[in-house]
Amino acid sequence: MAPQPRPLPPSTNGRLVVKVLSVYDLPDDTQPSWVSLVALGSEVRTGPPAARHKDRNSFKFAIPGKSPVDISSLQTSGSNELVISAPLPALYPHTVTLRVTFPKKDGGAANLIANYKLDSLRINETKWLVLNLSPESAGGGREEEKKDPESNGDANEHPPTLRMQMRLEGPFRPEISTVVGMSKTWFGTVDGVSDAAGSTVRSLTTDLPGKVPALRILLIPTVPLAGLGVALLPVGAGILIIGLPFFLPLLVVLITFAASVGAIFGSLYVSTRDGRAKIAPFVTPVYSTFASTPAGQSFLYETGPRPSPVTLARCVLPDSMTGKLIASLLIDLIGSSSYLLPLVGEAFDLSWAPTQAVLVAAMYDDVSPSLKYVAFAEEILPFTDLIPSATYGWLREFGPGFFDEGKKKVNDLTVAVRGEREALRRGGSPTS
DSSP states (O other), X not given: OOOOOOOOOOOSSOEEEEEEEEEESOSSSOOXXXXXXXXXXXXXXXXXXXXXXXXXXXXESEEOOSOTTOGGGOEEOSSOEEEEEOOHHHHTTOEEEEEEEOOOOTTOOOOEEEEEEGGGSOTTOOEEEEEEOEEBOXXXXXXXXXXXXXXXXXXXXXXXXXXXXXXXXXXXXXXHHHHHXXXXXXXXXXXXXXXXXXXXXXXXXXXXHHHOGGGGGGHHHHHHHHHHHHHHHHHHHHHHHHTHHHHHHHHHHHHHHHHHHHHHHXXXXXXXXXXXXXXHHHHHHHHHHHHTSHHHHHHHBOSSSOOOHHHHHHHHSOOSHHHHHHHHHHHHHHHHGGGGSHHHHHHHHHHHHHHHHHHHHHHHTTTOTTHHHHHHHHHHSTTOTTOOHHHHHHHHHHHHHHHXXXXXXXXXXXXXXXXXXXXXXXXXXXXX
């Protein structure tokens, strides 16, 4: 056997792991010598197949154990795993080549190859793949398949395939890794405190009332007070309505304080085991969807340059006509809400202006590239928040379509009315 090509130097930044399982439906019964993985100018090879499949010119490179469904039960032949270590930014956009090599002999089978783009993988997740193999051309590329019209259909029903597991490994970006580490520390601290305080809370809420029945007597004065509070609610609402201009700043402060307290206690609750278990069904699909996008992969992992805020915003903003309309109206509503509190609202615009510019650019940069600058200017300047820049972008994108459709309907109606007039002028019935 020829000496192995020199592999890439080890790297802790990224790693591509390929487990070759089997090759199926080869052109003839010749046993392949090995399967090689070519990436970034380096080539690594497996050993020969571990066993021959019972039919269809197929060979196994891994023998299933007791449970073929369980990945961990696959007993490898000792040389069916191919590993290439390289920087993740170099691996992620690369297209690798997998080659099934046959013994060199006259009239022997030609080598078969398959290409696969690594950016189709989700980093740090194993993916099962079945790749179609094509004959290798003299230049080393894939040879175009020539269809013989006289060949039977059975030969084309089962093209040669290569079955494998592929996994691309790489680290989080430094900031994401820091957030993950801090989150684990925070959740561990909250779990420890909740476990320690659980017995105390249980004794105060369950054991103590059961041991001291007299505490239930305190419910007697509570009921009249609750009824009085309910009766006074309309009075308080009337006072607030009459003095709304004077009470509005105080009301905003109270709402902000209540929202802050609720956010603090809500964050503490979702940090506990029970809270995490309850929000997991909602958070997990959102994270999985975001992580499966190219922007999500480049945001989380060291795949190259960081994605721009506009690219990230496009992952979460709607792209349908109705969704964009609702999002645009909400953006303009938030932007004009600064008029509720003239001074505090203008201070809020300092942070909302760049956010609005990013959102408008994500939705309407294709139809109006300069609109994001208008959105930023009308938010950052005083007394210009009434300009609905986001809604204007929606009109720029979808307005011409509505106008053309309406114009077409008007023309059709004009033709119909003209025909009715001509029929009446001639003295005939419109329906004749």
